[in-house]
Amino acid sequence: MRGEAGVKKKDIVGLLIFGLVLYMLGNWALPMTDPVESNYVETAKEMMQAGDYLSPRIFGNYWYDKPILFYLQLIAAFQLFGMTDFAARFFPAVFAVIGLIMTYAFATKLYSRRVGLMSAVLLGTSLEYWYLGHAVITDMTLWVTVSATLMSFYAGYESGKARYYYLAFAAAGVAVLDKGPIGLALPGLVILLFLSWQRCLAILLDIHMLGGFALFLGVVSLWYLPMYLLHGSDFLDTFLGVHNVLRATVSEHPRNNVWYYYLLVFLAGFLPWSLVAVPAFFKRLFKRELHLPMGERERFLVIWALAVFIVFECMASKYMTYTFPYMMPLAILMGKYFLAHETMSWRLAKGMGILYLIAMFTILPVVTQDKSGREVARILQQQSQADTAILAYGIRYPVSIAYYSDLRPKRLVPTTADIEKERPHKMSWTATNIMPFAAIEDMDLQRDTILVTDREHIEDLGTKVPGFWQEVGSSSNYVIYRLQPTVPYDGHAEQPGRETGTWRGILEQYLSGNRKMPQAS
Incomplete structure (x- = not known):
């Protein structure tokens, strides 16, 4: 592989600084989000607590969702920096920087130093790459290792x-x-x-x-x-x-199973560069200037990109990050094009870098907080006792609450029969349901109970979920209620037609009066 100029140490140092600033600065302000990031950190935490660095586990159960490598990265970061949000996001950021340097080196060897720098900066300022440089998921590590396989x-x-x-x-x-x-x-x-x-x-x-x-x-x-x-x-x-x-x-999320899904992912993932590259592609297409690549380098890059796209297009389950491995070859191919518009490209790259840094300290903390149970976990720790029952109702199970609080809310379902339907079954998507469950029909209305729900399901309290409930806290995405124990009838006061402390009595009281206790002052 021959380039006009070889890899330069100063370029690597520059990309290292660029990447560390773009992907690591401010990570301490981004809490773990549901439903994905929290699964990884909770698993790593429980592995550490169990002293088992081989078998992933979550909620006390073995968890075979992903292999071991990413969990070991999290464990290493936790041991280095403590169990913090910065530590959880440390290795995704590190691998993002490694990916930039790999792209620069490979493109430089294939073409030239200028193409290498343009390709790396174009990739590093693309929206999907920037996002995955912060996300606590396996994809950045996969991207680096698959890219290293093909480059080697x-x-x-x-x-x-x-x-x-x-x-x-x-x-x-x-x-x-x-x-x-x-x-x-x-x-x-x-x-x-x-x-x-x-x-x-x-x-x-x-x-x-x-x-x-x-x-x-x-x-x-x-x-x-x-x-x-x-x-x-x-x-x-x-x-x-x-x-x-x-x-x-079998599609896990059928709504994503449309033929144009990954086209939209490409347009969004390569922003802002796709806004220029796509019109330029169609312009060349209409002018019949496109042809099959003749050189080995171009053939390899084109096959790399197309194979990734087609493989995941054919899969039933579609996720935004699945096609991520095509970003290396596409960044290099696009880098050659944008080098012809070098001044504009560098200005756009600088502008995107500034926008990302602004978003890191303004928008992203708010967005991640809205998808996290960190604040709720703090409230639960303050409100709960050792024997308090903690329930989650009407929401996707908030693993981040368990991670931040060391408490395990039980997912509330109507009956014990529903629990059996939801429990993990082989070759079924219920295999991911390994969180603890509780049945509404088995609730102890005399026990101290705290329930976490969202604002859409508040009206179910007192109807579908029996009991008098008093709000004791809230966050941007959750509301927290405490069950007010009912006092059984002692025979000294008239309570005609009302059975206090039973399902029937509770429903009668709610149908005839207030459905919720007043909010705590």
Whole structure:
């Protein structure tokens, strides 16, 4: 791989500073959000508490949603910085910076230093990359490891040096430890398609490919083998069956399963650059200036991007971050175009950097607070006693409350039969329902009880959920109520036709009077 100018140390230092400022500054002000980030941090916290650094667990149950790598990153950050919001967001930011430097180095080797810098800055100021540089999820680590796999393979393909193939297989092994089989399947498909186009499939028979695959198996067996030996079919059925096979064949969120979903993701994810690149693409298309790439470099980048897009377009479950791995090749291809408009591009990049920093200290703290239970957790800690029952009603289970408070609200459902329907079942999306449950029909109306709900379900208190409820706190997204114990009838006062302390009595009282106690002053 030859460029007009090689990688420069000052460029790497500049990108390092740029990335640390853009992705790490202000992270301490962003609480963990539901429904995704909180699952990861709560799992890491419970692993630390259990002293078990092999088997992910949440709410006291083994949790086979994702492999071990990201949890180990969180645990390492917690041990370094304490269990803080900054610590939770530390490694996503670090990997985002690593990704920028990798993009710069790869684009520089493919084309030139100027293309490398433009590609890295374009990528770093794209909306999706900026978001995932802060998000406590596995995708930034996957992006770096899959990109490292494909970059290393191409370096081996072009130079003929076997060490790059070994590096590619090792990186694929790390990707599988982060996200699962897709860490090998995705780059493997890109490589297979590229070699087919180049008519070089014989490379796959090279002895170093066999050695590289053995290295890959060695890396992944560090976790997958002991997990299977410890947990057997439960691990395979849930991890491979539900979180891989089911996710690919049955849509978890059917509303996203539309053909144009990932086109919208591309437009939004590459903002602001897509606003220029898309019109330019169609302009060339109408002028018939587009043609199949002839050079090896362009073929590899195009296949990389298209393969990622098509694979996830064909999957039943669609998520915004699934196509994220195509951002490396697209950033490099787009970097070549924007280099022809260099002055405008650098001004736009500077403007986006300033906007992101402003948003980091103004908009983002408000948005994350609205999606977090951190404030509610503080109120629950103040209001609850050791024997207080804590319930969550009418809302998606707020794991962040459990994370911040060390309390475990029970998800309230109508009957014990409903609990059985909601509990985890094999090859079903209920496999993710491992939170604690409670049935309305089993509520003890004499017990000190606190209930967390949202404003849409307040009117259910006293009707669908029996009892006298008094508001004791609220946040931007939740309202907290305490059950006021009823006093059974002692025979000294007339209470005609009213059974206090029973389901029937409670409903009668609410139908004839106030449905909620007055708000506490």
